Amino acid sequence: MKTFVIGIGGVTNGGKTTLANKLHKSLPNCSLVCQDDYFKSEADVETDERGFKMYDVLEALNMDDMMTTVNSWTKHSKDAETTRQNQNEIPRKSEDGVYFLIIEGFLLYSYMPLDNVFNKKYFLTIPYEECKKRRSTRVYEPPDPPDYFDGHVWPMYLKHKDQMEKAERGIVYLDGTKLEDDIYSFVYADIRKAGLHWGSWCQARSVSLAGIPLCCNWALLQLTGRCEERQHPTAPHSGSQPIPQILNPGLLGGT
Numbered sequence: 001m002k003t004f005v006i007g008i009g010g011v012t013n014g015g016k017t018t019l020a021n022k023l024h025k026s027l028p029n030c031s032l033v034c035q036d037d038y039f040k041s042e043a044d045v046e047t048d049e050r051g052f053k054m055y056d057v058l059e060a061l062n063m064d065d066m067m068t069t070v071n072s073w074t075k076h077s078k079d080a081e082t083t084r085q086n087q088n089e090i091p092r093k094s095e096d097g098v099y100f101l102i103i104e105g106f107l108l109y110s111y112m113p114l115d116n117v118f119n120k121k122y123f124l125t126i127p128y129e130e131c132k133k134r135r136s137t138r139v140y141e142p143p144d145p146p147d148y149f150d151g152h153v154w155p156m157y158l159k160h161k162d163q164m165e166k167a168e169r170g171i172v173y174l175d176g177t178k179l180e181d182d183i184y185s186f187v188y189a190d191i192r193k194a195g196l197h198w199g200s201w202c203q204a205r206s207v208s209l210a211g212i213p214l215c216c217n218w219a220l221l222q223l224t225g226r227c228e229e230r231q232h233p234t235a236p237h238s239g240s241q242p243i244p245q246i247l248n249p250g251l252l253g254g255t
């Protein structure tokens, strides 16, 4: 089984959906899960002391349902591969045989059950002013009440980003003010680059699935010197030091 799970996280209006849709169209055998599809109904979302509906926290989302979807995709990919092998189909080139899953959302990297699912994590950032401007053109259901951006959305984003950075686990930051096509081309090339070492990568993943801690795979990859993939087998509790990844400084987000 060859699967590759891509996280497209980031700030509200950072361009996650735009990027995820482009990748979804261009990657073969690719599925897409959008976190926004798992919001609870308005009545089930808590209200804070100022009267703001607290949409920008994990509790506003049915994350268990989202995980069920992700796990079901993993199972289906596995079943599809088994069926193909049972039918003695000619094995395709390794890259062709990969099943891609894109998970897109604004609160991906502080939700622990998803953490080991990702093979590659991207995070789009845009500055406060740009974010506020883009958000003001959007109409959510329910629409943002006055002062919602400053009173709830942006503070929750900063909190989430802070938590994420404290536990940095191989996230590639993207500057969401760059041209849409440039961001897409960079990410697409980065994913293809990861695919170049597909064989060893899949081996590492199946070892982890067999129950050996991911940190062992991490060590294995370091020993074999496959630097490009160091960030993949992320081990949140392994105690290993985060390895900064600077693939394309021009696209790095700094906000």
Ligand SMILES: Nc1ncnc2c1ncn2[C@@H]1O[C@H](COP(=O)(O)OP(=O)(O)OP(=O)(O)O)[C@@H](O)[C@H]1O
Binding pocket: 010, 011, 012, 013, 014, 015, 016, 017, 018, 019, 036, 106, 134, 176, 177, 178, 179, 180, 183
């Ligand atoms: N690279 C870009 N440069 C300028 N504008 C962009 C860029 N990418 C997306 N946009 C615009 O920003 C707005 C938000 O984009 P998009 O819906 O992709 O963001 P998002 O992160 O999915 O937002 P949210 O999750 O909050 O709904 C849209 O109007 C989109 O056209």
Ligand SMILES: NC(=O)c1ccc[n+]([C@@H]2O[C@H](CO)[C@@H](O)[C@H]2O)c1
Binding pocket: 012, 036, 039, 055, 056, 106, 140, 141, 142, 153
């Ligand atoms: N989709 C929804 O139900 C909903 C309702 C109200 C607000 N939001 C906003 O969506 C963004 C994530 O894409 C968050 O910033 C929410 O505030 C979504």
